[in-house]
Amino acid sequence: MPFPRNQWYVAAYGKEIGSEGMLARTICGEPIVFYRTSAGEVAALNDRCVHRRYPLSEGNRDGDTIVCGYHGFTYAPDGRCVAVPGQTRIPRTARVPVYRVVERDSLVWVWIGDAEAADPQAIPRAPWLDSPDWVTVRGMEPLAARYELLVDNLLDLSHETYLHGGYIGTPEVAQTPITTEVDEKAGVVYVSRRMTDVECPPFYARSTGIDGRIDRWQDIEYHPPCLYLLHSRIAPTGVAPLADGDDPRACHAEIVYAITPETETSTHDFWMVSRDFAREDEEVSAFLAESNRTVVLQDVRALDLLEKVIAAEPEGYQELSINIDTGGLAARRLLKRMVEGA
Amino acid sequence: MSGRLRVEWVPGTDELTGVCHCGAVRRAGNPAEIWDFLLDHPAHGTAR
Numbered sequence: 001m002p003f004p005r006n007q008w009y010v011a012a013y014g015k016e017i018g019s020e021g022m023l024a025r026t027i028c029g030e031p032i033v034f035y036r037t038s039a040g041e042v043a044a045l046n047d048r049c050v051h052r053r054y055p056l057s058e059g060n061r062d063g064d065t066i067v068c069g070y071h072g073f074t075y076a077p078d079g080r081c082v083a084v085p086g087q088t089r090i091p092r093t094a095r096v097p098v099y100r101v102v103e104r105d106s107l108v109w110v111w112i113g114d115a116e117a118a119d120p121q122a123i124p125r126a127p128w129l130d131s132p133d134w135v136t137v138r139g140m141e142p143l144a145a146r147y148e149l150l151v152d153n154l155l156d157l158s159h160e161t162y163l164h165g166g167y168i169g170t171p172e173v174a175q176t177p178i179t180t181e182v183d184e185k186a187g188v189v190y191v192s193r194r195m196t197d198v199e200c201p202p203f204y205a206r207s208t209g210i211d212g213r214i215d216r217w218q219d220i221e222y223h224p225p226c227l228y229l230l231h232s233r234i235a236p237t238g239v240a241p242l243a244d245g246d247d248p249r250a251c252h253a254e255i256v257y258a259i260t261p262e263t264e265t266s267t268h269d270f271w272m273v274s275r276d277f278a279r280e281d282e283e284v285s286a287f288l289a290e291s292n293r294t295v296v297l298q299d300v301r302a303l304d305l306l307e308k309v310i311a312a313e314p315e316g317y318q319e320l321s322i323n324i325d326t327g328g329l330a331a332r333r334l335l336k337r338m339v340e341g342a
Numbered sequence: 343m344s345g346r347l348r349v350e351w352v353p354g355t356d357e358l359t360g361v362c363h364c365g366a367v368r369r370a371g372n373p374a375e376i377w378d379f380l381l382d383h384p385a386h387g388t389a390r
Binding site: 322 | 345346347348349350352353356358364372373374376377380381
C-alpha cells in the first residue's frame with residue numbers, strides 16, 4: 001500500500017536539528033534536508049539541487065543558506081536559489097520544493113502533500129514529551145520493513161508475551177481481552193486492555209519499585225498515520241484512581257511511537273517513554289532507555305524478517321485474523337481510507 | 343451521534359460484540375466480520 005499523502009509525519013526530534021549542520025532524512029520517499037535558521041525556525045527543503053540533483057545535505061551551510069557541495073548553487077530557507085556560480089543571472093526556475101514544518105511537543109512534524117491543504121491544528125498532541133512534570137527517554141531505530149507492519153505490531157500488544165518476555169511481556173497480556181473503539185469522525189483507534197492482579201514485568205518492577213502483584217492498564221490511542229500513544233498505568237493491585245480522577249498512588253508511563261515511512265519498505269521507528277515517577281532518578285532513566293531500546297530492537301528484528309518473508313511471496317496471501325487483531329484491522333481500514341483520499 | 347464504533351470481547355467467550363454509534367449490534371467470532379458490519383451496515387438507527 002502506498003503512503004497516505006496530505007498528512008503530517010514526525011520527521012525528527014527537535015534536538016536532532018541544531019543551529020549548525022543539516023539533517024538528511026527521507027520521508028514517504030521524499031528526500032528532505034532539515035536545518036535550523038538563525039531565527040530558530042526549522043527549514044525543510046527537497047534534498048536535491050535543481051542543477052544536477054546533487055544532495056544539498058552534502059553541501060555546506062552559509063548562514064541561513066545552503067551551498068550545494070557540487071557546483072555552489074545556493075538556496076535560501078524558502079527554497080529560492082540566491083546564487084549560481086560564474087554568472088549574475090539566476091534562472092527563474094532555480095528553486096527547490098520546500099515543506100511545511102511545525103515543531104510541537106519536542107517533535108518536528110513535516111507535511112507530505114499539497115502545501116495549501118496543511119492544517120497545523122490537525123497535528124495530534126503529546127504534551128508530556130516536553131512537560132516539566134514528566135521525564136522522557138527516547139530514541140529512533142531504522143526499520144527495514146513497511147510501516148504497516150509496525151502499525152500491526154503496536155496495535156496488538158499480545159505479542160509482548162511472546163516477543164518481549166523478560167522485559168514488558170507477561171502471560172497475562174496475551175490472555176486479557178481487549179476493548180476496541182474507532183472514532184470515525186476524528187480518525188482515531190482506541191484499544192484498551194485492563195489487567196487486574198497480574199505479574200509485574202521487569203520493565204516496570206525495576207523502574208517503579210512496586211513489589212508484588214499489580215493492576216496494569218494499557219490504553220492505546222492511535223492517530224493514523226503517524227502517532228501512536230500508549231497510556232500505561234501501573235499500580236499495586238486494588239489501588240484505583242480517586243473519585244476525582246486523581247491517581248497519586250499509581251505510576252504512569254506514556255509510551256509514544258512515531259511511525260514514519262521512509263520508503264515503501266522501510267520506516268523510521270521513533271520511540272519515547274515519558275514517566276511521572278522516579279523523575280529525579282537517573283538510574284531509572286538509563287534503565288528505561290536501555291530496556292525500551294532492547295524491546296524496540298526485538299520488534300525491529302521480527303519485522304525486518306517479516307518484510308523479507310512478504311517480499312518473497314506472491315501478492316494476495318490471505319492472512320488469518322483473530323480477536324487480538326481487532327485494533328489492527330481497524331487501523332488498516334483507516335489507513336486504506338486515507339490512501340484512497342476518502 | 344458520537345461517531346464511535348465499539349467492539350468488545352465478550353467475557354468468558356471467544357466472541358466479539360460490535361456496537362455502532364446508531365445502536366446497531368452484531369455478535370461474531372472474528373473481527374473482520376464485525377468491522378464489515380459496523381462500517382457498511384445500512385440504515386443507521388434501524389439495523390439490528
